[in-house]
Amino acid sequence: MISTLRRLGANERRMLHEVRRHGSMAKADLARVTELSTQTASVIINRLLEEQLVRKLEVQRGRVGQPSQPIALNSDGAYAIGIQIGRRTLKVVLVDLLGTVRERWELAYASPDADQVFAAIEQQLARLLSALGPQAAGRLCGVGVSAPRNFGEWEELLRMPPVDAAEWGSMDIGQRVQALTTLPVSVAKDTAAACVAELMVGSGRGIASYLYIYVDTLAGGSLVINGWPHAGVHGNSGAVGSMPMRPAAGGGMPDQLLSVASLVTLEQRYAAAGLADDAMADGRAMQTPWLPLTQAWLAQAANAIAYAICSAACFIDLDGVVVDGRCDRALLAALLDLVDSELGRYNWAGAARPALLTGEVGDDAKVIGAAYLSLHASFAPLQG
Template sequence: MVQTEERDDPPGGGAVQMRGTNQSGMRAYNEKLILTLIRRSGALAKSDLTRLTGLSAQTISVIMRRLEADGLVIRGEPQRGRIGQPSIPLSLNPEGAYSLGLKIGRRSMELVLMNFLGEVIHRSARTHRYPKPDQAIQFAHDAIGALISRLDSDALSRIAGLGIAMPFYLWNWTRALGVPDEAMADWRDADIRSEIASMYAFPVYLENDASSACAAEIAFGVANTPDDYLYFYVGYFIGGGVVLNRALYTGPGGNSGALGPMPVVGRDGKVCQLIEVASLSELEKQLAVQGLETSSLWEGTENWQVNAGILDDWIASAAAGLAHAIASACSLIDFSAIVVDGWLPVDVRLRLVDAISDELEKLDMTGLEKPEIRSGVVGADARALGAASLPLFARFLLNQKLTNRDAA
C-alpha cells in the first residue's frame, strides 16, 4: 500500500476521533487510518470505526473486507449487546506483517524481528569497544540471515522492511569513547543504509537512535500519555526526542531532541553538559576507576553487577542534571510531562524518575508549570523497536513523525 496523502496524525494514545474521507482515490490513507486506530485501541467493531473516522458504514465494510483478505486483521468472537446484531471486533493479525530493526550503539549492536503487534519474535546482539561500519554491515547481514531463516515463505513475503537506529555524526565522539580519531573516521563517508539496502529487496530506513527510541514510546507506550512531552533516553550517551501533538518532531536535519549538549549545573555547582552527568558512559567510567568490571552494563539490563554506592552517586548526579535540563526545556515549551527511559534495569529507571522529581522541587520554577515525571514503558528495547517500527508506519500505519526520511 502507498500513502497518497501526508497527514500529521501520529499513533500513540487512546481511541481518538480521526477523520477519514469517503472520496475515491483515498484507499491507502483510509486503510492506514483504520489500522492505526485498531493498533492504538485494540479490537474495534465496524460501528466503532464508523464513529471514530466519520466514514460511511459501507466504506468501512469494504475496507475491512480488503484488510481481512490481505491477512492484516482478524475477526474476534461476536459481542452480543442488548439490541441488534452482535458486533464482531476486529484486531491486528500478529502475523499480518513483520519488520526488522537494527540498533547500532556505541557499545553494542542488536537486530530484532518484530511482528505486527510490536512483539519481538527473534533477536541477535553483540557488544563491541566501538562501532565500525564494515562490522555493522556484516553483523546485520549475518543476523538477518539467521533470523529470517526461521520464517516460512508466507512470513517472508510479509517482511515490510528494515529500520536502522544509530547515533548521527559518530565520528565526532571519539574522545568521549576513548578511541583515536582514525578509529571512527570511516563513518564520515559510510552510507550504511544504502549498503544494506543493496543486499535485500525490502526497503531500508534510517533514524537517529534516540529519536527511534522516542518513536517506540509513541507507538507502543500507554494510552494516557499526554499529547506533548519531552522524552529522555539514557544510553551510553543521553539523548531524547520532542513529541508535539503526539508526533515525533525531528526537525529539518533529523536531530531535534539531541539533549546531550544542553548546559546544566552539576552537583558541584559548575556548568557542564547534560551528557557528562546523565549518561551511562559516566557510570562506566566511575566503575572502571575503582577497578570494577563494566561489561555487564552492555550485555543486558537484567544482570547488572554494579557497586551500590557508585550507582547511588550516579543516580543523584544524573537526576540533578536532568532536573536543570527539564526546567530549561519547559521555559521554551510548556511540556506537561517528561518521559524517562533508557538502557536501565526497571528498578534503576524508577529510582531515577523519583530522584528527578525530588530535584525539581529544589529548583526555582517560578513562572513555570512543573511537569509530571513519568517512566517510559518500552525500556531497553526502545531503540531497536523504534527502528523496527519505521517500515510498519511507512507501509501500514499513519506517520508518527512531523518530518520524514525517505526509504531506499
C-alpha cells in the same frame, strides 16, 4: 526479497490505526470514529480482511441490538526488521504487525568495527528471511535502522579508536544497509527511534506532547508534539545530551549533559575503582561496593537532567517528560526519584512543571523503535 504488501490509502491507514489503538472494534464503531460512511468502512474492512491485515474475532452476543463481530489486527499480517547500531551493541529484531518481537539477536563490542557490524547485519537479514520462509517473508514491509546521529563524535569520552570514529563519522549508514536488502530501509536517530517505541506501546501513548530522555552509553533524547514524533529540520529535536550545563569555572567551555548523565561515565567510575563496569545492567549497581559510586553518579546525573527538563519546559509547553534507559530498573527508579526531587528545587513561576514518567520499553527501545519505523511508514495515518 520484495515485499508483496501494497501501499495503503489514507482511509485504510486510519482504520488500522484505530484498530491498533483500541485493540479491537466492531465495523460500526470503526465507521463512527473514522467518520466514514458504514458502506465505505465495510468495503475497506473487507479489503483488509482479504489481505489478511486484520481478522475477525468471535461474535459478541447478549448486548442490545444485533450481535457484533470485532475486528482486530492480524499479527501475521505484516512483519518488520529492526536494527540498532549502537556504540556498545548491535541488535536485530523481527517484529510482527502487533509490534511483538518474534526474533532477537545481539552482538556486544567495546567499539563498533564497521566491517564486523555490516557483515553481521547481512548474516542476520539472511537468517530472518530463511526463518520466515518465502510466503511470510513477502509480508515484510521494510527494515528500520537506528543509530547515533553523531556517531564519530565524543570519541575521547567514549575512548573510541580514532579510525573507528572517522569511519562512522563519514558514513551513510542507510546506504550501507540498503546495499544489503531489496526491502525499503528507514533510518532515524537512535533516541528518536526509541521515542517512537515509547509512543507506540509505552508511557507515551496517553501523552500529547512530551520530552523523551534515554540514558544510554551516551544520554540523549527526542520530542513528541501533539501525538507525533517531531524530528525538526535536522532530525535532531530533543538532543538533550548536547545541552550545555552551567558555565565552567574560569570561563571555559561548559560541559554537556551527556558528560555527567551518561552510562559511560558510570562505567568509568566502576572501572577506575577496579570493579566490574557492567554493574548498571543488574542489581549490583545498588549494592556494595558499587553503591557509593552509583550514588555519586546519580546525584550529578539527576541534577543535569532536572536542569534540562526545566529549560525545555520553558520553551515548550510539555505535558510530560518520559525517562528510560539501558540500565537496571532499580537504578532507573532511583534516578527518577532524584530528578523529581531536583525539579522541586526550581522556581516554576511562569512555567508549568511537566509530569515525570518512567519509560516502559527499556533496554530494547532503540531496536524495537527501529522496527516500528517501517511499520509506521507502511501503516500509520498520513500526517496532515
